[in-house]
Amino acid sequence: MPPRAAISRRKVAERPVRAGRVTKSKKEQTIIKLSPEKLEAALIGQPLEQVYGTPPAWAEGRQQLCDAIPWFRCTQGAMYHSEGFCYGFLIDADCGTRTHIDDEVIITRIGGCCTKDSEGNLTLEKNQDSDNALVQSITGTQTSKLAVGLVIGSKNKILNRDLPHRYNIMDWFRVTNVWFEKIGHKHGVKVRFEKLNLPEKSWWAAKESPLPLPLEERDLQTKPEVLKCHHCSTESVKIYREGWMCLDPGCIDFWKIDGITPPAELTFHPDFLNFRSPPDPAVQPCYSLVPDLLSTLDETATDVSTSRIAWKGIVCPMCFKCIRRTFWKGWKCDDDSILEEEYRERCPFQKFMNMHPVPLRVVLDHFELAPIKRAILFDRKYSIPEIDDNSLFPYRKLTYNLNGVGSITHFVSNRMINSRKNGPDDLFINLQRDDLGLKRFRLQQSLVAGTLTSHFAVNYGMPYKYVVSVDSKGFDEAPKDILRALGRLSWATEKAVMSPGDKYLPPNELLMLGYFEEMKIGYHDDGESSLGPSIATFSLGAKATMFVRMKYKYFNGSTRRADPKAIGTILQNDPVLKDCMFEGERRALKKNFDAGEISQGEYDASRRALSKGRKGKEAPITIKMELHHGDLVVMHGENLQKYYEHSVVPENKLRFALTARFVKPDHVDAREIKKGEFSLTPDQVYDGK
Structure with a gap:
């Protein structure tokens, strides 16, 4: 079968390397450690060999690969293992x-137990033993005759082929051998993979290489020599040409040839490289090499389009690229490229689901959708609010006061509020019907480049940048249901702010987040200098739990050691908040310092002494709130966002969160100010009923 066409990224020719480690300099240039006999060949500067075909699927980003390929959900590391089995393996930059x-x-090698040395090489930090999870997974896979999917990355220098993409799906392989070796001063595990489909020529083979021999013409009987150790009676395969070694790390003869440490340069024995396993129908993969998610999604089902599986990635049926679901309604191939500018061709594939509105009955477990009055049991492990059942009836008003910091007001909804015309029940359905342009965006800061938010977002009104940059639409483009929600958020903000007598700044921005099953937003704050002191959120759909806790640095009195901006890790200005770590001692030291009784150096030294030998920890949860369909929450106080952070964990069902803020006009481009202007019709103005 001739190789099919695919969008390809060509790379600059690189020098051939057959063995060694990849190391990176400070300038991120690739340097190869070569043996002397290979150095001369490497200096010739031969171009990379062209490959025979194209991969069955590929990705330019690690997140895209992991989202679309179920047998490789490993965003870091080389080996994807789960529940005692290895399903996928990445061959990339540093294979050892x-x-x-x-x-x-x-x-x-299988990886794990490694750290990077000063030259960027991965080195074993501790021994890999048989009880190691990775070791158990790879041996479990071999014993269970489970095939492993392999991926090769373009940073791999050993194959010396011009790989078309950053990550390239190879094929299914069987595990034939797993053994221990001496690696530096530690012992680690190596594995031999053998391609399952031997008669078919590999796409990564050299373009002009001959076709593989048919199975009937191969020697499938000859095996590498196996000898028994006379010390421990362990049988070990003869792997290297230089001689046989016992491969049991518990044996006194481990990694020795005739009692002598082997040379650093070893070559594989031809019998070990060349033997091939006879066909075994029991060796099978758990998944398809390239899955077809779309064929399994029934678009006529009510809630399938918002289920957990529906926001995973797919493999484009046209160009075979792994793409993530960035849009609320589905997938678009050319919208999920890491290096889009490198492609001359843009793939036109897109697939948008028939998004049938999910009824409230699907997402709410309550017998009558909402209670007449919601009963709330307050756990004394967390802050207890002031309860007001009268002033804003039919709402229950719960106020959490954080002295000197701010307040959080929870307006608890009920059946009377939710069921009224244009109320939360109607809004939940109508917002699903509206074409809002919800989309997932790339996080500005993440451990893995290109990571998307675990929610969909769209912004109306003044531009606002939270953990991602979201394009903002003017309120003149907003559907009427968005403005109805804005009316409720404006009402809640005013009621929460006017109670303590603070100035009310009406919201001029609204961020809507949509959550499918198993989506959530982690700990964060809304403390940008461009924002006013009040932030109001309106919950629709499934229940969610909101957690509020003190930020790490204010709880511990020091920044994380990984923070490059830290000055000795001790906070320069320690507010000493209530219930922080060492509150009494820190408060006394601060009092002495403010009074001039101790110097800056003495103050810092005393605070360091408090935490000496103690590892910092996250603050305990201060406030825990259950947010139900129709509830409103207002966080008020600039210091609240400065000193505290919050997270929201929805139930595994559809939920919307609409959050309104006041964005200071002097922080926005003059051309954007008009986006925040709006006027509500009488039926969009909310009166609390």
Whole structure:
């Protein structure tokens, strides 16, 4: 079968390397450690070999790969293992010493227990033992005859082929051998993978290489020599040409040839490289190499489009790229490229689901959708609010006061409020019907480049940047239901702010977030200098739990050690908040320092002494609130966002959160100010009923 066409990224020719480690300099240039006999060949500067075909699926980003390929959900590391089995393996930059890659066999280390040395090389930090989770997974896979999917990355220098993409799906492989080796001063695990489909020529084979031999013409009987150790009676395969070694790390003869430490440069024995396993129908993969998610989604089902599986990635049926679901309604191939500008061709594939509105009965477990009056049991492990059942009836008003910091007001809804015309019940359905333009965005800061938010977002009114940059639409583009929600948020903000007598700043921005099953937003704050002191949120759909806690640095009195902006990790200005770590001692020290009784140096030294030998920890949860359909929450006080952070964890069902803020006009481009202007019709103005 001729290789099919695919959108390809060409790379600059690189020098061939058959073994060694990849290391990075401070300038992120690739440097290869070569043995002397290979150095001369490497300096010739031969171009990379062209590959025979194209991968069955590919990705330019790690997140795209993991989202679309179920057998490789590993955003970091090389080996994806789960529940005692290895399902997928990545062959990329640093495969370690004594690595081999050809058209049918791959020999590499399993990773884990490693750190990077000063040159950027991965080195074993501790021994890999048989009770290690990765070791157990790879041996469990071998014993269970489970096939492993392999992916090769373009940073791999051992194959010496011009790989078309950053991550390229290879094929299914069987695990034929797992053994221990001496790696530096530690012992680690190596594995030999053998391609399952031997008769078919590998797409990563050299373009002009001959076709593989048919199975009937292969020697499938000859195996590498196996000898028994006379010390421990363990049988070990003869792996290296230089001699046989016991491969049991518990044996006194481990990693020795005739009692002598082997040379640093070892070559694989031809019998070990060249043997091939006879066909075994029991060796099968758990998944398809390239899954077809779309064929399994029934678009006529009410809630399938918002289920957990529906926001995973797919493999584009046109160009075979792994793409994530960035849009509320589905997938668009050319919208999820890491390096879009490098492609001359843009794939036109897109798939948008028939998004049938999910009824409240699907997401709410309450017998009557909402109670007449919601009963709330307050756990004394957390802050207890002031309860007001009268002033804003039919709402229950719960106020959490954080002295000197701010307040959080929870307006608890009920059946009377939710069921009224244009109320929360109607809004939940109508917002699903409206074309809002909800989308997932890339996080500005994340451990893995290109990570998307675990929610969909759209912004109306003044531009607002939270953990991502979201394009803002003017309120003149907003559907009437968005403005109805804005009316409720404006009412709640005014009632929460006017109670303590503060100035009310009407919201001029609204951010709407949509959550599918198993989506959530982690701890964060809304403390941007461009924002006013009040933030109001309106909950629709499934229940969610909101957690509020003190920020790490204010709880511990010091920043995380990984923070490059830290000055000795001790806070320069320590507010000493209530219930922070060492509150009494820190408060006394601050009092002495403010009174001039101790110097800055003495103050800092005393605070360091408090935490000496103690590892910092996250603050305990201060406030825990259950947010139900129709509830409103207003956080008020600039210091609240400065000193505290919050997270929201919805139930595994559809939920919307609409949050309104006041964005200071002097922080916005003059051309954007008009977006925040709006006027509500009488039926959009809310009166609390």
